Amino acid sequence: MKFGIVVFPGSNCEHDCYHVVKHVLRQEACFLWHKDRTLAGSDCVILPGGFAHGDYLRCGAMAKFSPIMETVARFAKEGGPVLGICNGFQILTESGLLPGALVRNRSLHYLCLDLTLRVETTNSPFTAQIPPGKVLKMPVGHGEGCYFADAKTLKRLEVEGRIAFRYCDSKGNLTEESNPNGSLLSIAGVLNERGNVMGFMPHPDRCAESILGNEDGRLIFESVIAATQGH
């Protein structure tokens, strides 16, 4: 299958995603320039991590106006899988493709470290291959990853099973200490109504190879591949 990886000015994990998709998982991959309007036949779109437009003003605030985002929105509406990682998650919430917002970490500091998280639903193309309830280890790298939404929205997300991942301790318990950035309900990733758009703060692209000491990130990519090829 073919992954399209959007390059915004200031993206900096586009090569990381490309490497995993192409060289680790042996799938097709291409870069999509933010000023273009075509997805070049991609079966899945990735909005990679980084600092689009420097993250000046607010993370993702300016990227949402890039021409490609109209095309991405249409693709998502038609049910195409869209995965926003880190900055990509921020862009998805700013664009309204996902509810809520990501605000500054409670500690005010950028945080780069390994965390554990729990898969909350396997009912999405990004999580279908992950054993239910499994605790994964993944790195994060962000300064603004604190998930916020109003009470009504949070309730809906919970009820509709759209919380995809939550930060937890190594045994799967949700605790104050295992929530690195103060996210409400310990949310690490959410889905849209239809389940085909996921925003995700951790970096599966940084843990998909044995030489990096952790391959848990593969599960997310492999889930999308299975879901797409199963069609």
Add this chain to the structure above:
Amino acid sequence: MSENTEPAVDLNLALAHGLSSEEYEKVRAILGRTPSYTELGIFSLMWSEHCSYKSSRIHLKRFPTTGPQVLQGPGENAGAIDIGGGLAAIFKMESHNHPSYVEPYQGAATGVGGILRDIFTMGARPIASLNSLRFGSPDHPRMRYLLGGVVGGIAGYGNCVGVPTVGGEVAFHPSYNGNILVNVLNLGIAHAGRIFRGQARGPGNSVFYVGSRTGRDGIHGASLLASASFEADSQTKRPTVQVGDPFAEKLLLEACLELMKTDAIIGIQDMGAAGLTSSSVEMAGRGGTGIDLDLDRVPVREEGMTPYEMMLSESQERMLVIVRRGSEEKVRQIFRKWDLEGVPVGEVSAGGSLRVHFRGKRVADIPVKPIADGAPLLKRPMERPAWQDEVGRLDLTGLKDVVHPPKALKGLLGSLNLCSREWIYRQYDHMVRTNTVVRPGSDAAVIRIKGSPHALALTTDCNGRYCYLDPRSGARIAVAEASRNLACSGAVAQALTDCLNFGNPERPEVMWQFSECVDGIGEACRALEIPVISGNVSFYNETEGKGIFPTPTIGMVGIIEDARLAMRSFFCKEADVVVLLGETGEELGGSEYLSQAHRLEAGPLPVLDLEREEAVQLACIEAIGEGLVSSAHDCAEGGIAVALAESCFHPEGMLGAEVTLPAGRRLDAILFGETQSRILLSLPKFNLGKLEKICQDREAPFSLLGAVGGSRLKIHVGEEAVINTALTELKRPWAEALPAWMV
């Protein structure tokens, strides 16, 4: 200010620009007339300490700079080595000390920006940064603010540009109270056959200005800020610090790398300190040409900028590119794509002069060769300080031996100089680009090279106290320790870069320290066959006549043949045996322990035998390369006891050990002395024989200390159990010291 309202140039104005009267006479002789105001500005920048290295050049010549791996030695924007597979590693370290003291966040941020440009200007994609930091006394009221700001600035800039910060070092000492140090190393990867240089060749080729617009940033920053000491009353005279724009830098990086894939570039150089002036003069100088500049075409962001200001501006995120005639449109196109300025501002000329035009007038006309090569070369007086002998002595009689070793160990582990740096490095994105095989926290960071079986190991090291007590030995030890850190990751050292941070060079004792350190580095480099390929000198780290500890920071890069064998410093297997390569002497002089437990900064440094050092390192590298070893950690500040404790602190699960050290005269010296050339290894017992054989062949001393296991650290000295402490109890002070202090 129009030209006719510019101040008249005379000796006083030249002196105010930091030129000496002899230098001013030389300027007049070169021009055959009195310089214009703009010309005076240009000379004062080019001949400042910062640009001309006038005090240090005669000394730096003593460094070994060659080797079969060296593709580019000192003299360019950065140095380059061959790392196999047609690839080159390009690296350099630079200081941003003074600006970081004035405005820690922006000072440190723009320091990162500057060194990144030095790397990608040569055609390399930056893939890793390290930072070496020195702060004053923890009690000093500004230090928290400074550390928080510096770390924030390095993170803010580096993370945004997407270059991982994978390692570094931090130390505290009151000598840095008025002058903190912020040294940043960056390394990039390029194709060995496509390294770009800063040279203007081919008269008629275009000179392009690319990047951000020019403002009145830091005019006279390089020459004044980095070439004069701070005095208490100079607060108001301090020029403004620049604000960094990492987003613009990221665009500039991508645009330059894209342009470098074409054949449009003849030469390229970043406009860092001394901006348009140094980039044009140096490129013309290296190319043996001249440059004509038309300042009316320089993109500016402020109104009414004068030629003087444009030539002296230190606005960040800019480059000067010599473009092959006929390729101009390509350049414009690429920079338009990235929403950056990319405009021709002049031409390479045959005449050998830098000619600057503004509003139809020629405002400067300077022969390039004499200003570039004719910069003053000073042989500053040197004198060994009278107090040097005294601080080198240590009388241990009457100094009480350690009474409660576990308490002493916990004290060391919980001190700001030795505690965990995680509070710092978790603010740095150290994983972006997905190459970081060994993350910060081990002896050296390891970066894999995609598409190659090799990995690179990187480290920075320097012990300022050592260099104060004995500059020559201290500098030798810095080189040896850096190389030992690489060896512990399994890497063979290839080359080094340095950042020589010293006080006021006009003081003979500072110059002596400098010269001694240069010789120390040179000696160690020759013995270990590690060339110096780039570096930086920062003088005037001095406040009110009091200089910092001499701090010649060493940044070193090594190669690991098989990236999969990269080694970390943590015990990781129950029942592994613990072995010491090297031997523990009883050397307390200069140690962290003496300084902390007895407030004593004195004594002869531990002896460094470079032959022994090499043997130990080679044995370690060979053992790792053969896959015999589970962990390797060097013994440095805090001695073997601290090294053992650190080895127990595996980030994914602690593991204890029980060891026995040979008894001696002083327990404190055995546990906490800093004898050089020691590496702690852990390995499966069945590999012991092979390791022993390697050590015999290499003539590296070898001793079996004990075994890994359990949840306590137990150290026996001779018959006596001196430490038997739960790891949780040891780790708490180590892990909490920095965050607790920062609160």
Add this chain to the structure above:
Amino acid sequence: MKVRVTVLYKKGVLDPQGKTILSSLHQLGYKEVTDVRAGKVLELSLPKMGKAQLEKRVKEMCDKLLANPVIEDYQFEVAE
């Protein structure tokens, strides 16, 4: 003319920066400060125009770009 747009977190959104500044002020002895909210200010330069026109345009800019209604409130005023 200059318009000053002030963007602050909505009540109910955690403002850790404000809290940190508050505790620093307390440490420095400014105990009289009971709360701090931290936000952004954007100073826009615009040509002279009528009040209604100005309000309309600036409001649009805020709604589209300058503030995120999920988490932020804004207000603006003519500064000069």
Add this chain to the structure above:
Amino acid sequence: MKVRVTVLYKKGVLDPQGKTILSSLHQLGYKEVTDVRAGKVLELSLPKMGKAQLEKRVKEMCDKLLANPVIEDYQFEVAE
């Protein structure tokens, strides 16, 4: 009472945020905006006190903590 402190970069200091926001506004069609400066705003809550006293205290807080005079200017006003 509430005091609103506004901190902006000094004139002449590069303001990368302001510059980037300006170009976004232009791309969105708000060409009438000729300049943007971005800064921070801090809203301090304080007990009622006399004007002179207030000015003195807040000025001190700004000089010591809230702004760095090397690159920033500040101003403040009573908001409520």
